[in-house]
Amino acid sequence: xxxxxxxxxxxxxxxxxxxxxxxxxxxxxxxxxxxxxxxxxxxxxxxxxxxxxxxxxxxxxxxxxxxxxxxxxxxxxxxxxxxxxxxxxxxxxxxxxxxxxxxxxxxxxxxxxxxxxxxxxxxxxxxxxxxxxxxxxxxxxxxxxxxxxxxxxxxxxxxxxxxxxxxxxxxxxxxxxxxxxxxxxxxxxxxxxxxxxxxxxxxxxxxxxxxxxxxxxxxxxxxxxxxxxxxxxxxxxxxxxxxxxxxxxxxxxxxxxxxxxxxxxxxxxxxxxxxxxxxxxxxxxxxxxxxxxxxxxxxxxxxxxxxxxxxxxxxxxxxxxxxxxxxxxxxxxxxxxxxxxxxxxxxxxxxxxxxxxxxxxxxxxxxxxxxxxxxxxxxxxxxxxxxxxxxxxxxxxxxxxxxxxxxxxxxxxxxxxxxxxxxxxxxxxxxxxxxxxxxxxxxxxxxxxxxxxxxxxxxxxxxxxxxxxxxxxxxxxxxxxx
Ligand code: GDP
Numbered sequence: 001x002x003x004x005x006x007x008x009x010x011x012x013x014x015x016x017x018x019x020x021x022x023x024x025x026x027x028x029x030x031x032x033x034x035x036x037x038x039x040x041x042x043x044x045x046x047x048x049x050x051x052x053x054x055x056x057x058x059x060x061x062x063x064x065x066x067x068x069x070x071x072x073x074x075x076x077x078x079x080x081x082x083x084x085x086x087x088x089x090x091x092x093x094x095x096x097x098x099x100x101x102x103x104x105x106x107x108x109x110x111x112x113x114x115x116x117x118x119x120x121x122x123x124x125x126x127x128x129x130x131x132x133x134x135x136x137x138x139x140x141x142x143x144x145x146x147x148x149x150x151x152x153x154x155x156x157x158x159x160x161x162x163x164x165x166x167x168x169x170x171x172x173x174x175x176x177x178x179x180x181x182x183x184x185x186x187x188x189x190x191x192x193x194x195x196x197x198x199x200x201x202x203x204x205x206x207x208x209x210x211x212x213x214x215x216x217x218x219x220x221x222x223x224x225x226x227x228x229x230x231x232x233x234x235x236x237x238x239x240x241x242x243x244x245x246x247x248x249x250x251x252x253x254x255x256x257x258x259x260x261x262x263x264x265x266x267x268x269x270x271x272x273x274x275x276x277x278x279x280x281x282x283x284x285x286x287x288x289x290x291x292x293x294x295x296x297x298x299x300x301x302x303x304x305x306x307x308x309x310x311x312x313x314x315x316x317x318x319x320x321x322x323x324x325x326x327x328x329x330x331x332x333x334x335x336x337x338x339x340x341x342x343x344x345x346x347x348x349x350x351x352x353x354x355x356x357x358x359x360x361x362x363x364x365x366x367x368x369x370x371x372x373x374x375x376x377x378x379x380x381x382x383x384x385x386x387x388x389x390x391x392x393x394x395x396x397x398x399x400x401x402x403x404x405x406x407x408x409x410x411x412x413x414x415x416x417x418x419x420x421x422x423x424x425x426x427x428x429x430x431x432x433x434x435x436x437x438x439x440x441x442x443x444x445x446x447x448x449x450x451x452x453x454x455x456x457x458x459x460x461x462x463x464x465x466x467x468x469x470x471x472x473x474x475x476x477x478x479x480x481x482x
Contacts, residue, residue, distance in 0.1 A: 024111075026076075026130040027480055028277055028326075032138040033284030034214055034304065035207070035223060038336035038378060039102045039135050042284055044088040045378035045464050046133075046473065047072070047110055054463030056470035061114050061481040068113040068126055075109040076132060080274075083108040083135055092379070092450045092464070097402075104225035105136040105274050114481045129480050136274055138283065139219035141308045143267045146217060147319060151256040152244075155237035162202065166296040167213070170205040174198040174236070183238045183252035192234050192254060199236035212293035214304035220266055232261045268319075275311065276323045280330045280476050283308060287335040287353050287375075291425070291432060292445055298432050302356045305333070309360040312369060331371045332475050333357050338467050339377035340445050341422050342384060342395040346467065348425040349375040355429035372475050377467040381448040387419050396421050399448035407446050414449060 031039050049056060050070040056062040075082060083106040088099035110131045146154060159178075162171035177198050181191065200221045206213040207222060220227055227233055235258035238251070246253035283305070290301040312328055314320035335353040338346050354361075354373040361371045382399035396419040401407070403414030412418070423444050426432065454462050 024128045024130050025480065026132055027477065028132045028134060028279045029476060030275070030278040030281040030328075031133060031135050031284070032141065032281065032308075033336070034138045034286070036101055036289075037138065037284040037286045039284055040088060040099050042282070042334075042336070042378040042469075043083060043108065043133055043135055044085060044092065044099060045466055045469060047085055047108065048089060049463045049466065049469060050110060050112065050473075052463040054466070054469075056473065058468070058470035059473045060478055061117075062470070064117070066115040066117060066481070068115060070110055070112045073109045073111045073130070075107045076130075077107055080134075081106045083133065093453055096450050096452065098450060102135055102137055103223065105134065105270075107135070108133045112477075112481065117482050127481065129477075131477060134274060134278065136270075137219065137223040137225075138304075138308060139216070139223045140267075140270050141219070141275070141311045142215065142217050142304060143219045144271065144311050144320065145307065146259075146267060147263055151259045152240050152242070154259065155240055156242075158237035159239060161215075166300075167202075167206060170211065171202045174202045178239050181238070181251065183240055183255075184247055184250050187249055187251050187254035189234075191251060192258075196234045196236045209289065210293060212289045212297040213300045214290070214297070215300050215307065218262060218266075220262070227266065232258060232265055235259050235262070271311075271320060272323050276320075277326060278328055279326055280332075281312065281328050282332045282334055282472065282476060284334050284336050285353055285356075286337065287349060287356070288337055288340055288445055291352070295433050298356070305357050306360040309357065327368070329369055330476065331369050332472055333361075333371070333373045334472060335373075335375040337377055338375040339380040339382045339399075339448075340397070341425065342397060343467075344395060345422075345425045346375045348427065348429075352425065352429045352432055355432070374468055374471055374475075376469055376472055378464075378469055379450055380465040380467050381451050385419060387421075394421055402447045402449055405446050407444065420444065420446065 031043055033039050047070075048054065050067075051072070053062075053067075061067045072085065081104065084100075085108055091097055091099045110133065112129045112131060114127050114129070116127050149157075159175075161167060162175060168175075174195070177195055181195065185191075203216045203221055205211065206216055216222060218233075220233055224233060235255045238255055240252065246256050285301070285305065287301070290297040309331075311320070312331055314324055333353055335349045338349055341349060350373055353375065357371075357373065361373075382397040385396050385398050386393045387396040388394075398417055398419050400414060400417050401412035403412065405412050407420075421444070451465055453464070
């Protein structure tokens with residue numbers, strides 16, 4: 001009954017939202033991606049460019065001079081933390097370090113004033129659009145399939161994945177502890193905690209740079225938000241005999257109850273309160289990190305992206321379609337950090353991401369959403385140059401490596417600029433599945449410091465440089481400013 005009341009309240013809130021939107025149109029833009037994909041940097045750069053009149057030639061409203069102004073306003077949802085835009089800008093510009101990454105859901109309202117492109121609308125005066133930007137961890141989307149699984153099915157699948165040769169050594173410690181645990185033993189908090197901690201450590205090891213796996217549910221184990229340490233997160237899959245049900249008071253029964261609590265108190269509310277109200281979505285993907293870690297990471301990323309996309313065509317999940325009032329009509333997949341490559345490779349990066357989402361996208365288009373793929377750098381930390389080496393001219397990128405970054409036996413202190421030949425991406429996107437295991441020897445990536453902002457002769461600070469951020473804006477918002 002409570003669930004029904006919840007659902008009804010949710011529908012009511014959505015209707016109220018809709019009514020409010022009648023006065024000034026509102027567009028709720030979801031920004032997601034797995035941890036460190038670039039969500040925080042993307043939102044900061046997007047807002048900064050709109051507020052400070054950045055160079056956005058592919059964003060039609062800006063290019064044609066119709067963008068009057070953009071400014072921040074109080075967000076509509078009081079219970080959601082505000083995206084800390086000002087602090088992030090200060091960190092980027094004053095300290096030249098990257099801001100603190102996304103750890104939970106946050107929101108920001110940007111109001112855009114524009115001159116309409118059509119004569120009739122111009123007569124009505126300036127147009128206004130509230131762009132509500134909702135930042136949330138992509139890990140949480142990957143929890144959706146849990147809703148259709150019971151504890152024993154989930155345990156079986158999680159164990160199969162952990163025993164896969166690509167992950168086995170990382171899971172070794174947790175698997176040994178499981179082997180020494182009888183699920184029928186009496187429920188004990190310390191044992192549950194110990195197993196959950198080892199399971200979480202296994203997931204974290206899978207996520208680390210050298211493996212860069214993506215499909216690591218439950219999402220809150222690596223990205224707990226405000227739930228760190230709570231009992232709803234103190235469980236893990238168990239090695240169960242098939243068909244056996246949990247004995248009262250057993251460890252099995254305890255883990256099962258917590259798994260169900262996780263679905264009820266964590267997964268469902270997230271989808272209901274945040275996801276169900278989005279109009280448009282950008283999914284940021286650190287494609288380069290997966291390429292750098294090798295084919296196992298690439299395949300895992302592909303599976304995670306299919307999982308993320310399945311949330312956007314909820315027909316397959318009747319619970320989710322039941323709570324959706326709005327419909328997401330545009331989804332943009334963006335390979336981030338394109339400034340790590342020479343521009344000749346940007347299209348290749350795009351083609352690789354397109355390949356990774358190809359099958360899943362075909363199904364989403366069928367469901368009525370428009371999907372596009374792009375490569376971008378929300379903040380461009382490098383410049384391009386031609387460097388002569390041994391009599392030949394090579395395309396290079398110039399940037400200041402972050403302090404502590406290492407490449408070719410050298411450790412950088414973050415003070416001076418270097419030239420780097422990042423290596424080329426394969427021409428045929430299918431090649432990403434073929435390389436031998438381990439980091440690809442042809443690609444060299446290193447993290448750079450954010451750029452120094454240049455000032456004009458009049459002393460004005462220019463907005464943050466980017467690559468194809470304007471193209472993303474055009475697809476996500478452009479048609480609403482007609
Ligand atoms: P989040 O976890 O999705 O919020 O990820 P962030 O936005 O915090 O980005 C994670 C890290 O990726 C940053 O600290 C930067 O090092 C790097 N990064 C993100 N976007 C860019 C970009 O456009 N260019 C460059 N060079 N690095 C980026």
